[in-house]
Amino acid sequence: MKLEMEGFKKLTSVEKALQILRGVLEKQEKKDTEVLPLTESLGRVCGEDIYAPFDIPSFDRSAVDGYAVIAEDTFSASPSNPIELKIVGSLMPGDGPGSLKIDKGEAVEVATGAPLPINANAVIMAEDAKIVESGLIEVYKQVHPFQNVSRKGEDFKIGELVVRRGTRIKPWHIGALASLNISHVKVFSKPRIGILSTGSELVELGSELKPGKIVNSSKIMLKALINSCGGEPVDLGIVEDDVESILERIEDGLRSCDALITTGGTSIGRRDLVPEAVNLIGRVLVHGLAIRPGKPTGFGLVKDKLVFMLSGFPVAALIGFNLFVKPT
Amino acid sequence: MKLEMEGFKKLTSVEKALQILRGVLEKQEKKDTEVLPLTESLGRVCGEDIYAPFDIPSFDRSAVDGYAVIAEDTFSASPSNPIELKIVGSLMPGDGPGSLKIDKGEAVEVATGAPLPINANAVIMAEDAKIVESGLIEVYKQVHPFQNVSRKGEDFKIGELVVRRGTRIKPWHIGALASLNISHVKVFSKPRIGILSTGSELVELGSELKPGKIVNSSKIMLKALINSCGGEPVDLGIVEDDVESILERIEDGLRSCDALITTGGTSIGRRDLVPEAVNLIGRVLVHGLAIRPGKPTGFGLVKDKLVFMLSGFPVAALIGFNLFVKPT
Numbered sequence: 001m002k003l004e005m006e007g008f009k010k011l012t013s014v015e016k017a018l019q020i021l022r023g024v025l026e027k028q029e030k031k032d033t034e035v036l037p038l039t040e041s042l043g044r045v046c047g048e049d050i051y052a053p054f055d056i057p058s059f060d061r062s063a064v065d066g067y068a069v070i071a072e073d074t075f076s077a078s079p080s081n082p083i084e085l086k087i088v089g090s091l092m093p094g095d096g097p098g099s100l101k102i103d104k105g106e107a108v109e110v111a112t113g114a115p116l117p118i119n120a121n122a123v124i125m126a127e128d129a130k131i132v133e134s135g136l137i138e139v140y141k142q143v144h145p146f147q148n149v150s151r152k153g154e155d156f157k158i159g160e161l162v163v164r165r166g167t168r169i170k171p172w173h174i175g176a177l178a179s180l181n182i183s184h185v186k187v188f189s190k191p192r193i194g195i196l197s198t199g200s201e202l203v204e205l206g207s208e209l210k211p212g213k214i215v216n217s218s219k220i221m222l223k224a225l226i227n228s229c230g231g232e233p234v235d236l237g238i239v240e241d242d243v244e245s246i247l248e249r250i251e252d253g254l255r256s257c258d259a260l261i262t263t264g265g266t267s268i269g270r271r272d273l274v275p276e277a278v279n280l281i282g283r284v285l286v287h288g289l290a291i292r293p294g295k296p297t298g299f300g301l302v303k304d305k306l307v308f309m310l311s312g313f314p315v316a317a318l319i320g321f322n323l324f325v326k327p328t
Numbered sequence: 329m330k331l332e333m334e335g336f337k338k339l340t341s342v343e344k345a346l347q348i349l350r351g352v353l354e355k356q357e358k359k360d361t362e363v364l365p366l367t368e369s370l371g372r373v374c375g376e377d378i379y380a381p382f383d384i385p386s387f388d389r390s391a392v393d394g395y396a397v398i399a400e401d402t403f404s405a406s407p408s409n410p411i412e413l414k415i416v417g418s419l420m421p422g423d424g425p426g427s428l429k430i431d432k433g434e435a436v437e438v439a440t441g442a443p444l445p446i447n448a449n450a451v452i453m454a455e456d457a458k459i460v461e462s463g464l465i466e467v468y469k470q471v472h473p474f475q476n477v478s479r480k481g482e483d484f485k486i487g488e489l490v491v492r493r494g495t496r497i498k499p500w501h502i503g504a505l506a507s508l509n510i511s512h513v514k515v516f517s518k519p520r521i522g523i524l525s526t527g528s529e530l531v532e533l534g535s536e537l538k539p540g541k542i543v544n545s546s547k548i549m550l551k552a553l554i555n556s557c558g559g560e561p562v563d564l565g566i567v568e569d570d571v572e573s574i575l576e577r578i579e580d581g582l583r584s585c586d587a588l589i590t591t592g593g594t595s596i597g598r599r600d601l602v603p604e605a606v607n608l609i610g611r612v613l614v615h616g617l618a619i620r621p622g623k624p625t626g627f628g629l630v631k632d633k634l635v636f637m638l639s640g641f642p643v644a645a646l647i648g649f650n651l652f653v654k655p656t
Contacts, residue, residue: 113592206511
């Protein structure tokens with residue numbers, strides 16, 4: 001048995017490694033997209049810039065329950081000097097804008113969300129006025145123009161960018177797009193991320209644990225991590241500690257995956273064969289990081305696809321995943 | 329038309345409202361549980377305290393590639409004063425613990441993850457030693473006892489609490505449980521959260537938007553929020569602005585839901601009927617919050633189930649959801 005353990009000659013800083021990774025990602029081709037119902041787009045990555053097709057609100061509307069007025073009519077109103085206004089109608093949410101009109105000295109009862117009548121430019125809150133007799137209110141507080149009014153276009157102006165391409169879609173994006181009546185969105189297809197495990201000590205979850213064997217828990221965790229980041233994990237199994245076998249399984253995996261993660265076999269011991277395999281069919285870009293745990297972490301390119309070489313140890317694999325694989 | 333808008337007499341602070349909600353939650357009955365494969369448990373809430381069934385690592389193992397030694401043999405080793413050790417074998421990950429043994433002056437080649445041979449208590453890193461001839465190494469650095477060794481039970485000791493009941497299961501929990509060969513977990517059943525929308529101005533996403541109408545975007549957003557919090561949203565539709573109808577739909581919804589969210593109809597205008605409906609079949613606990621937007625937010629109890637009364641406006645509904653509905 002010939003021993004050939006030399007350790008890492010030179011460690012790469014995380015910053016430098018990320019720089020290299022960014023350089024690679026910039027050159028990666030655009031990914032496939034698909035169109036999904038908005039209601040199924042949670043957590044997916046938006047594949048297009050989406051602009052507002054109309055103003056939201058699409059009309060000046062009341063932000064409170066109260067009375068739509070001409071603000072100037074209320075100037076100087078106070079509890080000791082109330083101003084009387086005549087109620088000429090009421091508007092509720094859903095009523096058509098422009099269906100009522102007020103003149104000086106008049107008001108319209110409005111519920112929150114109702115359109116303002118023509119000529120009205122402010123709303124007195126219900127608690128700042130009182131009905132003194134049928135069709136007549138006393139106003140105890142002045143309002144300035146557009147007070148208590150949600151103005152046309154104040155949430156989104158027509159043509160405004162609402163969700164940028166590349167944004168991970170969150171519940172509030174879905175709310176915003178729904179308010180704009182956008183029922184379908186173009187999203188990037190989920191990246192398929194293969195996981196290839198090395199290590200003859202590994203057994204599958206739920207197997208009998210013979211002495212010296214350990215559960216391949218890194219794979220189980222990586223699948224969950226990939227799922228939680230919006231990717232599609234592809235289980236490529238456990239490969240024996242042999243350069244030729246590793247190389248074949250990487251090539252095979254990359255046929256159906258957009259990128260690949262290997263675990264284990266990236267250190268410098270006698271069986272550290274993944275970087276060697278990657279170099280035979282592609283190019284190792286980073287191997288050996290100035291962090292601990294996770295020193296043997298690295299990545300390379302095989303047929304223009306990224307191969308992330310993570311540690312076999314769960315905590316180090318988690319760090320490697322969070323640093324390099326997880327989308328930013 | 330009789331106007332009856334009075335505004336909120338008294339607003340509740342968020343802190344006080346949360347206190348009331350906590351009081352209610354403490355009295356809520358335990359939820360149903362189900363047993364899931366670990367690999368499908370991501371994002372679910374753990375329904376039991378899970379303890380380690382064995383030590384992890386289950387044996388002292390090497391944390392590096394190098395040579396397992398008796399630490400005391402290396403004391404005073406340095407580049408100018410190397411110490412020679414005889415290699416008596418090698419151990420790889422997966423080899424059985426206790427399958428090799430060293431004596432004073434001896435070492436065993438070990439790869440990261442390999443068990444230590446009997447009598448060894450430390451590992452020299454590969455880069456701190458050199459093979460001088462077949463079966464003989466020079467050691468250039470001393471190691472202290474248990475240096476570069478992952479000790480039995482250092483990750484988890486047998487009987488240690490690994491995941492607490494009530495924990496939202498994250499990828500790293502899955503990794504930890506997998507390492508303990510725990511393939512199934514008991515989780516709480518997903519709470520079914522009904523969403524009942526009020527507002528005659530509302531239309532469904534994708535419908536034609538007539539003047540004055542708006543898309544029921546709050547519902548779409550709330551569904552996504554409930555999904556992203558691990559709940560199961562149940563669409564209870566849009567109810568007309570009528571106390572009797574609202575009351576029936578709440579009672580009906582609660583038959584199949586664990587809790588219910590209403591949107592809109594919680595302000596004090598003429599059509600603010602949800603709190604009234606809740607009070608007819610249960611009890612409003614909080615209505616009117618000292619926040620803006622979201623003042624009309626509240627909650628109540630109907631047949632011991634929570635009814636959250638949120639604003640119809642998306643941003644205010646989001647705030648109400650995050651404050652009261654979202655699990656902490």
